[in-house]
Amino acid sequence: MTSKIIHSEEIAALETRFRALFINCLSGFKSVNLVGTVNKNGQTNLSIVNSVIHLGANPPLMGFILRPDSVTRDTWDNILETNYYTFNHLNPQIIEQAHQTSARFPKEISEFDATGLTPIFSENFAAPFVAESHVKIGLKFRERLPIELNGTYLVIGEIVEIHFPENCLSNDGFLDIQLADSVTNSGLDAYHLVEKPMRLSYAKTDKWPSVLH
């Protein structure tokens, strides 16, 4: 592989859409999720985000980046109204439907209806889950941190409900999301299947890591 090196001035001089896609690819493979919400009138909304991040296990916190000018705007309005939202992992059977939720549907149309995905509700939890997703997480909104450098926000929620395939959970707490058919994403529009996990032993200074079986 021939390596090329570019610097700030060249990055700044790139055509806007070229740069947006290129820079989006640099952060590596991403988590990709459907975010399910509902407004106080009961209308559901579904949007795709590729910025979900683990923040901590105790309390169990996850974040995602909100861009106020984007189609996730309805998502944010609904989170503010109800305090609840869901993350739903993508799998190969729903990639196209999930991608299609990023089209700018009018506010009065639910992306569930527009794409054929199925909302399901749990007891005592306001927001809809995606029935076709195999790993689904229900969150309660906790905080929105402004990132003033570029006008975005880190939206933080606490995990209050988890739906997962029981056969994918190991004795030590490892949930095999590849076995659960979860996929990954790169850039703005690329989806990738993932191969089986290779787990490595806890790293110690006096021995080389070994593969866990």
Added chain:
Amino acid sequence: MTSKIIHSEEIAALETRFRALFINCLSGFKSVNLVGTVNKNGQTNLSIVNSVIHLGANPPLMGFILRPDSVTRDTWDNILETNYYTFNHLNPQIIEQAHQTSARFPKEISEFDATGLTPIFSENFAAPFVAESHVKIGLKFRERLPIELNGTYLVIGEIVEIHFPENCLSNDGFLDIQLADSVTNSGLDAYHLVEKPMRLSYAKTDKWPSVLH
């Protein structure tokens, strides 16, 4: 797949290490990078992080989550001292070495030396890159946002230098990181190879997305 559902009380009652691993798996596939830094005396440091996130393309910003009690503490001290750091994608040839950087080596030992990875330096850029990595990003520290809910931080840097395999870049700005051999991570200790990308067309309300070739 038989789906199981658990709630807050059951999550809180999980054994600590089981919960840490389980919750870490829920955020989906993650970006995994080696962070290269150097202190003012010229001693290099290398740590592995699986929380790198794209924040924006203009200015080009990336973030990662800093846990103050972790082995990335030296990384943070060095960023404060020099203002510069690098993200280096993992590939199959360096997964074990990368994982081994998470062992608690004494402060006076460089993880480059301890794992056999090779530091390389660019002109006018303080921090070391990892020679064996195929996608390498040089960043200048911009801001550290405290996440008071759990005592962690979002560390934000601006991309000032990019090293990438020229053959992996498309005309529209898409960098094929799978072709560049980048891998992904899940949970705390699992590494996964990734299959070829399927790119979908920009979503519009009046037609179904098609596969880009």
